[in-house]
Amino acid sequence: MTIKLYNTKTRSKEVFTPIDPNNVRMYVCGPTVYERAHLGNARPVLVFDMLYRLLRHEYGADHVKYVRNFTDVDDRINATALARKEAGASGTLEELIKARSDETIEWYHDDMDALGAMRPDEEPRATAYIGAMIAMIEDLIAKGHAYAAEGHVLFKVRSYKDYGKLSGRSVDDMIAGARVEVAPYKEDPMDFVLWKPSSDDLPGWESPWGRGRPGWHIECSAMAYELLGDSFDIHGGGNDLTFPHHENEIAQSKCAGHGFANVWMHNEMLQVEGKKMSKSLGNFFTVRDLLDQGVPGEVIRFVMLSTHYRKPMDWTEKKREEAEKTLGDWVKATDGVVPSLPDKGVVAALSDDLNTAGAITRLHELSKSEDKASLKASIHFLGIDIDKFAKEQSILSSIEEGLKTAPIVEALEIELRKARLEKNFARADEIRDGFKNAGLAITYDSDGGITFKREANFDPTKLEALK
Numbered sequence: 153m154t155i156k157l158y159n160t161k162t163r164s165k166e167v168f169t170p171i172d173p174n175n176v177r178m179y180v181c182g183p184t185v186y187e188r189a190h191l192g193n194a195r196p197v198l199v200f201d202m203l204y205r206l207l208r209h210e211y212g213a214d215h216v217k218y219v220r221n222f223t224d225v226d227d228r229i230n231a232t233a234l235a236r237k238e239a240g241a242s243g244t245l246e247e248l249i250k251a252r253s254d255e256t257i258e259w260y261h262d263d264m265d266a267l268g269a270m271r272p273d274e275e276p277r278a279t280a281y282i283g284a285m286i287a288m289i290e291d292l293i294a295k296g297h298a299y300a301a302e303g304h305v306l307f308k309v310r311s312y313k314d315y316g317k318l319s320g321r322s323v324d325d326m327i328a329g330a331r332v333e334v335a336p337y338k339e340d341p342m343d344f345v346l347w348k349p350s351s352d353d354l355p356g357w358e359s360p361w362g363r364g365r366p367g368w369h370i371e372c373s374a375m376a377y378e379l380l381g382d383s384f385d386i387h388g389g390g391n392d393l394t395f396p397h398h399e400n401e402i403a404q405s406k407c408a409g410h411g412f413a414n415v416w417m418h419n420e421m422l423q424v425e426g427k428k429m430s431k432s433l434g435n436f437f438t439v440r441d442l443l444d445q446g447v448p449g450e451v452i453r454f455v456m457l458s459t460h461y462r463k464p465m466d467w468t469e470k471k472r473e474e475a476e477k478t479l480g481d482w483v484k485a486t487d488g489v490v491p492s493l494p495d496k497g498v499v500a501a502l503s504d505d506l507n508t509a510g511a512i513t514r515l516h517e518l519s520k521s522e523d524k525a526s527l528k529a530s531i532h533f534l535g536i537d538i539d540k541f542a543k544e545q546s547i548l549s550s551i552e553e554g555l556k557t558a559p560i561v562e563a564l565e566i567e568l569r570k571a572r573l574e575k576n577f578a579r580a581d582e583i584r585d586g587f588k589n590a591g592l593a594i595t596y597d598s599d600g601g602i603t604f605k606r607e608a609n610f611d612p613t614k615l616e617a618l619k
């Protein structure tokens with residue numbers, strides 16, 4: 153089936169034609185591994201996981217190469233390691249830095265696995281490609297696109313005439329709008345760092361410009377070149393990276409004489425009250441927070457895929473509830489069914505610039521049809537393991553059943569029902585809030601029943617005060 157993708161570079165939806173008709177190559181900017189991933193960070197993971205699945209379906213599983221890097225050169229990783237060292241942790245600073253990256257990568261894998269995201273074919277760490285970065289920087293200097301000054305190497309932005317094409321801005325507009333750093337060693341404030349010196353106590357590598365470390369942008373250009381070659385098909389990431397990160401990647405790679413990426417894809421942001429969820433704004437919660445609250449990974453995935461990747465979205469409690477209900481319905485509809493092949497309508501929706509919302513609409517139709525085998529295969533195609541979800545839910549409900557028979561919970565539940573019958577809402581609310589405080593969320597069902605949901609912080613002793 154023809155796949156169409158929106159290309160940021162041309163600002164249009166284009167028919168996707170891989171450079172090598174039989175093999176697709178894709179690079180996605182991965183995380184800086186200094187902290188747990190927040191829910192926003194999961195969005196590109198799920199979007200490009202969906203694309204990866206679609207491409208594998210279309211071209212064959214062995215004919216798609218997906219690379220997503222780990223940025224493990226970063227001051228925030230160093231800061232944590234330093235703080236640990238000062239607090240008495242054993243090991244050298246270098247070992248503590250490595251340990252911090254390792255642990256963050258492990259969390260990342262655990263969290264993204266829980267969302268049903270497939271691991272990319274290659275997950276290069278920047279620290280393993282320093283040699284390739286140095287070689288590329290030397291080449292850029294030799295070609296007149298970069299210069300060394302005071303232990304730094306800078307890229308000459310004005311030496312690349314197409315700078316700004318991806319984001320559609322002129323260099324002068326960018327200077328006016330961006331937080332460009334003015335520094336004495338820069339020929340032009342717009343020039344960005346390819347290499348910078350490291351102090352003795354920080355990680356550094358020997359280079360022709362002294363002991364130092366790479367800038368962030370050169371990492372992706374060098375790793376993409378090493379693992380995907382001179383040119384490749386798709387480059388992805390969040391749209392917060394379009395400028396300056398991707399603009400800089402293009403400038404570096406093109407000036408080094410590489411073909412680089414054909415199609416540029418950017419996911420919109422996960423927002424909180426109209427603002428990007430981000431670590432710097434502090435308006436975030438992690439994927440792990442949600443999982444620990446008992447929100448299944450399948451539900452998180454479903455909610456994220458319900459909005460098209462080029463639209464901003466929020467995480468809301470209502471969306472979570474609806475997703476949980478839908479998946480519950482699909483569990484019933486597909487119980488014991490052997491999956492067949494994904495439905496053509498679902499594949500067609502995804503082939504139209506990853507219209508995941510359209511695919512889900514089609515799944516709702518299928519769930520009402522007789523073809524439950526195709527429904528199940530299509531749910532799996534979206535990366536949702538409905539059997540795993542069903543199993544987790546049944547384990548959870550048996551825990552909840554058990555909980556209800558604990559004497560204090562039971563007694564309070566009876567009192568809550570009574571208070572509601574008697575319209576003693578003050579007492580009912582008091583009990584409900586007390587349950588919530590003890591880590592037992594309750595919802596009132598339309599038929600008058602009460603559903604309990606146990607949170608990770610459940611502590612029945614807190615209920616004593618309610619008696």
Ligand SMILES: Nc1ncnc2c1ncn2[C@@H]1O[C@H](COP(=O)(O)OP(=O)(O)OP(=O)(O)O)[C@@H](O)[C@H]1O
Pocket residue numbers: 181182183184185191192193194195196389390391392393419420421422423428429430431432
């Ligand atoms: N709110 C968001 N919604 C969608 N994607 C996001 C969001 N925040 C970051 N991303 C994406 O997550 C990926 C990893 O980015 P990176 O590691 O640079 O994030 P970060 O620096 O930890 O996050 P932040 O932007 O919160 O400081 C990138 O592709 C980035 O575009």
Ligand SMILES: [Zn+2]
Pocket residue numbers: 180181182372397401
């Ligand atoms: Zn990148």
